Amino acid sequence: MEFDVAVLGAGPAGYTAAIRAAQLGARAVCIEKEPELGGTCLRVGCIPTKAWVQTAHSLHAAREIDPRLGVVAGEPSLDFGQANEWKNAVVKQMTSGIASLFKANGVTAFEGTGRFEDARSIVFEGKDTGITFTSAIVATGSYPVRPPIRGINSPRCVDSTGLLAQTEIPKRLVVLGGGIIGCEFASIFERFGSDVTIIEMLESLIPQEDTDASSELRKAFAKRGIVVHLGKECTQINDTGSGLDVRFGDGESVECDLMLVSVGRAPLVEGIGLEQAGVDFDPKKGIATDGHRRTSVPHIYAAGDVAGYWQLAHTSFREGEIAAENALGHEVEIGEPAVPRPIYTDPEIAGVGLTEAQARELHGDTVAVGRFPWVANARAVMQGETTGWVKTIHETAYGELLGVVMVGPHATDLIEAAVVALDAEATIETVADGMTAHPTLSEAFKEAGLVALERVIHLPPRRKTTSV
Numbered sequence: 001m002e003f004d005v006a007v008l009g010a011g012p013a014g015y016t017a018a019i020r021a022a023q024l025g026a027r028a029v030c031i032e033k034e035p036e037l038g039g040t041c042l043r044v045g046c047i048p049t050k051a052w053v054q055t056a057h058s059l060h061a062a063r064e065i066d067p068r069l070g071v072v073a074g075e076p077s078l079d080f081g082q083a084n085e086w087k088n089a090v091v092k093q094m095t096s097g098i099a100s101l102f103k104a105n106g107v108t109a110f111e112g113t114g115r116f117e118d119a120r121s122i123v124f125e126g127k128d129t130g131i132t133f134t135s136a137i138v139a140t141g142s143y144p145v146r147p148p149i150r151g152i153n154s155p156r157c158v159d160s161t162g163l164l165a166q167t168e169i170p171k172r173l174v175v176l177g178g179g180i181i182g183c184e185f186a187s188i189f190e191r192f193g194s195d196v197t198i199i200e201m202l203e204s205l206i207p208q209e210d211t212d213a214s215s216e217l218r219k220a221f222a223k224r225g226i227v228v229h230l231g232k233e234c235t236q237i238n239d240t241g242s243g244l245d246v247r248f249g250d251g252e253s254v255e256c257d258l259m260l261v262s263v264g265r266a267p268l269v270e271g272i273g274l275e276q277a278g279v280d281f282d283p284k285k286g287i288a289t290d291g292h293r294r295t296s297v298p299h300i301y302a303a304g305d306v307a308g309y310w311q312l313a314h315t316s317f318r319e320g321e322i323a324a325e326n327a328l329g330h331e332v333e334i335g336e337p338a339v340p341r342p343i344y345t346d347p348e349i350a351g352v353g354l355t356e357a358q359a360r361e362l363h364g365d366t367v368a369v370g371r372f373p374w375v376a377n378a379r380a381v382m383q384g385e386t387t388g389w390v391k392t393i394h395e396t397a398y399g400e401l402l403g404v405v406m407v408g409p410h411a412t413d414l415i416e417a418a419v420v421a422l423d424a425e426a427t428i429e430t431v432a433d434g435m436t437a438h439p440t441l442s443e444a445f446k447e448a449g450l451v452a453l454e455r456v457i458h459l460p461p462r463r464k465t466t467s468v
């Protein structure tokens with residue numbers, strides 16, 4: 001069969017690309033090896049983890065209900081079987097939603113493991129069917145990396161997909177890798193009742209994030225009893241038959257029932273016939289593309305984790321759109337959009353633009369920050385969620401906003417105001433002088449802007465050092 005646009009992989013990048021191509025009038029086909037559409041994100045990533053986050057959040061809210069609010073509730077408990085049913089139901093609803101969208105848009109979906117035969121055709125393994133195409137979009141995503149540590153092949157060492165498949169809560173969970181995925185699961189499982197230990201090789205949790213945010217998370221985790229070992233490498237894992245004995249650092253060890261291995265993901269570039277198609281790639285960095293998402297073969301594009309630096313669903317969505325439009329003769333570049341960095345721990349973290357350290361490296365002494373704590377925000381106080389703050393980062397020559405970082409309630413939703421501000425190249429005055437509904441959590445963004453300009457109303461003035 002012949003198609004205008006063939007997409008390999010139906011994750012956020014692939015399904016978006018296929019739908020966008022069909023919207024533009026193309027005969028579009030999407031080939032996916034799993035029976036359900038939606039990729040890592042919908043099946044074993046964003047969606048099921050956040051369904052668990054919601055269970056963890058509700059459990060915590062029920063446990064911590066403040067009697068001063070006047071609500072009297074019984075002792076809550078976790079029904080993990082029901083929580084898993086809920087998680088699976090949410091996943092099912094989302095994945096079948098993509099199948100309906102394919103139908104509604106006229107996208108042809110084929111199930112099968114696809115591989116480029118050459119630069120004009122894809123074959124599906126196990127079937128004698130193949131397709132030819134005018135343009136193709138590679139969107140095969142990524143896979144979890146397994147570091148070469150002695151003993152890591154024990155069935156008690158699972159990746160994120162393995163952890164999501166658990167039907168019982170481990171009494172003791174070790175999380176290897178304190179990045180986003182590791183910290184999100186640590187946060188969830190501590191709420192579910194596990195004793196959680198994180199072992200991270202670098203000196204901070206979520207090392208790529210703003211250091212104030214990482215420190216705030218570490219403090220919050222310590223309060224919750226999550227043990228964090230930073231700057232420690234895992235050296236060996238022994239399966240004792242009833243659990244794991246995990247060795248790390250300088251002769252230290254910890255015992256656990258299950259270990260999550262979350263040390264990063266690598267682009268899925270092997271075994272998909274990129275060589276036969278003539279597409280250049282690097283096993284670690286993925287497929288090289290230009291701003292149009294075009295690979296070394298001009299009519300073949302790549303989008304999402306397989307070609308991306310970000311490894312996020314929302315960057316994959318946008319890249320999928322861009323690849324499809326360019327495949328059909330448009331001239332669209334990804335440019336440098338503001339990319340939100342959501343982290344669904346408790347407390348939540350979200351950042352966009354530069355971190356404070358990156359801003360200082362680029363702009364030196366002309367960087368100013370404003371930090372507004374949730375404890376001074378009425379809505380956060382009512383909700384009893386006063387951990388954290390909102391921080392604005394700007395340069396003082398023109399007042400341009402460079403970045404925003406938030407730690408605390410609904411940070412992953414609230415960050416959108418900052419995304420729009422950065423995309424609009426807003427100044428710190430725009431942030432500080434604008435109006436926000438009262439009383440809302442959104443006010444903290446404006447207030448951080450006011451702090452940055454030393455005009456804050458709802459905090460006492462910073463103490464000035466007086467010279468005599």
Ligand code: FAD
Nearest residue numbers: 009011012013033039040041045114141304305311312313
């Ligand atoms: P994928 O979603 O991986 O999709 C690729 C698809 O290609 C898969 O369905 C795969 O089966 C298919 N495929 C591969 N090879 C072939 C082949 N040869 N033939 C046919 N099909 C093939 N991101 C966020 O933005 N927010 C989050 O909260 C978030 N949480 C996450 C939590 C976890 C536990 C994980 C693992 C990831 C999370 N991510 C999150 C990252 C996000 O899931 C990915 O960035 C996103 O799914 C990438 O989309 P993609 O389309 O590039 O690849």
